[in-house]
Amino acid sequence: MNKISLIGLLGFLGFLGIYTGSYEYFGFFGFFVFFAYAGVKYDELFAEYLRKSAAAGFFTSVALFGVSVASTVLLNLKEYLPLILIGVFTVSMIVFILRLTIFQFAESAGEGC
Numbered sequence: 230m231n232k233i234s235l236i237g238l239l240g241f242l243g244f245l246g247i248y249t250g251s252y253e254y255f256g257f258f259g260f261f262v263f264f265a266y267a268g269v270k271y272d273e274l275f276a277e278y279l280r281k282s283a284a285a286g287f288f289t290s291v292a293l294f295g296v297s298v299a300s301t302v303l304l305n306l307k308e309y310l311p312l313i314l315i316g317v318f319t320v321s322m323i324v325f326i327l328r329l330t331i332f333q334f335a336e337s338a339g340e341g342c
Contacts, residue, residue, distance in 0.1 A: 230267055231266045231267055231268070231269050231270070231271045231275075232271070233263060233266050233271075233279065234263050234264050234265075234266045234267035235263075236260055236263040237260055237261050237262070237263035237264035237267075238260075239257055239260040240257055240258050240259070240260040240261035240263075240264075241257075242254060242257040242260075243255050243256070243257035243258035243260075245257075256315075256319070259319075259322070262326060269333070274336065278328075278329060278332035278333070278336075279329065281328065281332070282324075282325050282326075282328035282329040282332065283325060285324055285325065285328045286321045286322065286324045286325030286328070287321070289320060289321045289324045290317060290318070290320075290321035293316075293317040293320060293321065294314075294317050297313045297314070297316075297317055298310075301313060
C-alpha cells in the first residue's frame with residue numbers, strides 16, 4: 230500500500246459538516262482523491278513525481294499567500310482573510326493533485342516526464 234493514500238483519511242472529517250450543520254467541513258471530502266493512490270507502486274519514479282508535484286504546490290502556495298496578504302492589507306479586506314487563506318490552500322492542493330495526476334497519466338501512456 231502506498232502511504233500517500235493515508236491522506237485520504239482526512240476526507241472523513243467532511244462528515245462533521247453533516248453532523249454539525251457547518252458546510253465548511255465539506256471541503257475535506259476532497260481528500261478522498263488520495264485513496265486512488267493505494268494501488269500505485271511506490272518506487273523511485275513515483276517519489277520523483279511526488280517531489281516535483283509537492284514543489285509546484287508549495288511554490289504556488291507561497292506566491293498566492295504573498296499576493297493575497299498584500300492585497301488584503303492594501304485593500305483593507307481583513308474580514309475576508311480566512312476565506313482567502315482557505316482559497317490559497319485549496320489552489321495549492323489542486324496544483325499538487327493535478328501535477329501528480331498528469332505525471333501518472335504520462336507514465337501510463339509511456340511518455341515519461
